[in-house]
Amino acid sequence: MRLGFIGLGVMGRFMAENLLRAGHELTVYNRTAERAEPFRALGGRIASTAGDAARGQDAVITIVTADAAVEEVCLGAQGVIAAASPGTLLIDMSTIAPGTSRKIAAAAQARGLRFLDAPVTGGDVGAREGSLTIMVGGDEADFQVAMPLFQAMGRRIVHVGRTGLGETLKLAGNLISGLTLMVAAEGIRLALREGVPQEKIEEVLPHSSAASTELANLLNRLRQDAWEPGFSVANRLKDLRLAVEMAKADGIGLPIAPEALRLLTEHDAQGGATLDESSYLRALLA
Amino acid sequence: MRLGFIGLGVMGRFMAENLLRAGHELTVYNRTAERAEPFRALGGRIASTAGDAARGQDAVITIVTADAAVEEVCLGAQGVIAAASPGTLLIDMSTIAPGTSRKIAAAAQARGLRFLDAPVTGGDVGAREGSLTIMVGGDEADFQVAMPLFQAMGRRIVHVGRTGLGETLKLAGNLISGLTLMVAAEGIRLALREGVPQEKIEEVLPHSSAASTELANLLNRLRQDAWEPGFSVANRLKDLRLAVEMAKADGIGLPIAPEALRLLTEHDAQGGATLDESSYLRALLA
Numbered sequence: 001m002r003l004g005f006i007g008l009g010v011m012g013r014f015m016a017e018n019l020l021r022a023g024h025e026l027t028v029y030n031r032t033a034e035r036a037e038p039f040r041a042l043g044g045r046i047a048s049t050a051g052d053a054a055r056g057q058d059a060v061i062t063i064v065t066a067d068a069a070v071e072e073v074c075l076g077a078q079g080v081i082a083a084a085s086p087g088t089l090l091i092d093m094s095t096i097a098p099g100t101s102r103k104i105a106a107a108a109q110a111r112g113l114r115f116l117d118a119p120v121t122g123g124d125v126g127a128r129e130g131s132l133t134i135m136v137g138g139d140e141a142d143f144q145v146a147m148p149l150f151q152a153m154g155r156r157i158v159h160v161g162r163t164g165l166g167e168t169l170k171l172a173g174n175l176i177s178g179l180t181l182m183v184a185a186e187g188i189r190l191a192l193r194e195g196v197p198q199e200k201i202e203e204v205l206p207h208s209s210a211a212s213t214e215l216a217n218l219l220n221r222l223r224q225d226a227w228e229p230g231f232s233v234a235n236r237l238k239d240l241r242l243a244v245e246m247a248k249a250d251g252i253g254l255p256i257a258p259e260a261l262r263l264l265t266e267h268d269a270q271g272g273a274t275l276d277e278s279s280y281l282r283a284l285l286a
Numbered sequence: 287m288r289l290g291f292i293g294l295g296v297m298g299r300f301m302a303e304n305l306l307r308a309g310h311e312l313t314v315y316n317r318t319a320e321r322a323e324p325f326r327a328l329g330g331r332i333a334s335t336a337g338d339a340a341r342g343q344d345a346v347i348t349i350v351t352a353d354a355a356v357e358e359v360c361l362g363a364q365g366v367i368a369a370a371s372p373g374t375l376l377i378d379m380s381t382i383a384p385g386t387s388r389k390i391a392a393a394a395q396a397r398g399l400r401f402l403d404a405p406v407t408g409g410d411v412g413a414r415e416g417s418l419t420i421m422v423g424g425d426e427a428d429f430q431v432a433m434p435l436f437q438a439m440g441r442r443i444v445h446v447g448r449t450g451l452g453e454t455l456k457l458a459g460n461l462i463s464g465l466t467l468m469v470a471a472e473g474i475r476l477a478l479r480e481g482v483p484q485e486k487i488e489e490v491l492p493h494s495s496a497a498s499t500e501l502a503n504l505l506n507r508l509r510q511d512a513w514e515p516g517f518s519v520a521n522r523l524k525d526l527r528l529a530v531e532m533a534k535a536d537g538i539g540l541p542i543a544p545e546a547l548r549l550l551t552e553h554d555a556q557g558g559a560t561l562d563e564s565s566y567l568r569a570l571l572a
Binding site: 122158165172182183186193196208211246247259 | 409419444446447458463466469472475477481482487490491495497499500501529532542549
């Protein structure tokens with residue numbers, strides 16, 4: 001397919017590479033232009049605005065940092081929706097509020113475009129290996145059209161339901177992983193402060209009912225004393241805030257998440273922002 | 287070895303069977319006498335008090351429900367410490383406060399006995415299969431003496447450190463698993479209330495960074511609409527309370543656990559007590 005691809009960050013660059021490798025024709029755009037340059041050698045074309053990347057394509061993929069960036073890229077005067085031809089399929093793979101997805105879907109539909117929200121999980125490793133999990137909201141027919149693209153980037157590809165539900169499941173999953181990390185950190189703090197040697201924690205807990213992906217991740221970080229992102233506190237905070245705000249807007253009580261959000265906001269303000277989210281544990285041990 | 291074995295509950299009965307099968311001579315005692323009867327056919331002797339079970343043994347294993355029961359069985363007039371010969375190794379495998387373990391260890395030492403705290407994880411399935419994880423506090427020499435017994439009951443056998451540290455690691459691990467369950471329940475609630483179909487949650491989250499043993503357990507319970515214990519809310523609450531009290535007594539701040547304890551206490555009071563701990567999710571969805 002002829003594709004526009006917008007957003008060549010930690011995730012996007014690998015996803016774009018995998019699409020090129022699968023034989024699609026890519027026109028890429030990135031706000032910081034230098035990040036687009038390497039794609040010339042891979043056979044990609046480089047656009048100077050998001051709108052240029054979207055013009056005359058079969059589909060346009062966006063994966064940028066947050067709601068405001070998606071709105072700018074899609075809804076702006078130089079943006080995707082203004083430039084794309086009717087019938088173009090717009091696929092936003094950023095992690096944003098489901099409400100923002102629905103707003104962009106409506107603007108796209110008003111100009112005869114189609115829209116899928118399709119956030120991913122699996123991190124930079126999954127992006128590089130083409131093994132991402134992709135959660136998709138939107139029409140089944142559009143989902144089927146996009147399937148070859150998703151298959152070039154991911155392994156577990158799930159049509160969750162109507163527009164926005166891809167993002168909803170992503171945010172709920174991120175709420176769980178973020179809070180799981182925080183409570184694992186709390187238990188590690190307790191064990192260490194009570195005098196349990198770190199290697200005994202590593203020997204037992206990952207093989208007990210306390211086991212989780214985030215616990216394993218934390219113990220790995222602690223052993224290596226390595227706190228660079230990875231997934232930054234700022235990013236984790238953004239996703240947690242989106243989940244808590246979505247729940248609040250829809251009147252869904254969350255017993256623990258708002259307090260966890262407050263605690264992580266505090267950690268962010270006290271210097272955690274640029275570190276990996278696992279630095280929450282380091283702060284608890286300080 | 288000649289063994290006294292006290293406490294033939296959900297875990298203890300299988301552990302005692304495995305010790306018999308490994309060739310040890312067992313004298314068993316259980317407060318509710320009927321539970322001891324089946325051991326006659328397996329070649330075990332049946333004692334009428336804890337003290338009788340402890341008399342003349344090389345080692346005595348206790349695994350009962352809570353601190354008060356351990357104190358009664360070990361420290362009571364008809365109890366283990368009054369009856370056992372000097373040199374006997376007392377191994378308490380109950381989940382109790384490390385402070386109680388240290389108190390019993392001191393009473394044992396005063397009469398020339400030796401003591402290990404050795405709580406387990408792995409549930410009734412692990413107990414039956416002899417695949418428990420066993421976390422041991424006490425002297426290295428005593429740990430080595432007990433090793434053949436532990437190997438008959440468990441697979442991962444870890445000497446954590448001094449007296450009480452087996453219990454400490456157990457409580458910290460249970461704090462993590464209990465809180466992991468609660469935050470997973472919270473995220474599942476959010477996704478379902480926002481309209482994500484249950485089967486889509488099952489398809490995605492166990493393969494994402496939200497993955498944990500407790501999340502898988504919850505989704506399994508939800509699919510089967512099955513809420514009988516397993517591990518009851520009352521037992522989970524007991525362990526969580528022990529961990530929070532230990533932290534408080536030792537001046538170790540826990541940011542989230544006290545509020546989680548309050549929430550689970552509420553669930554317990556509202557009819558959850560006799561159900562499996564996963565019923566916390568059912569209550570969040572009601």
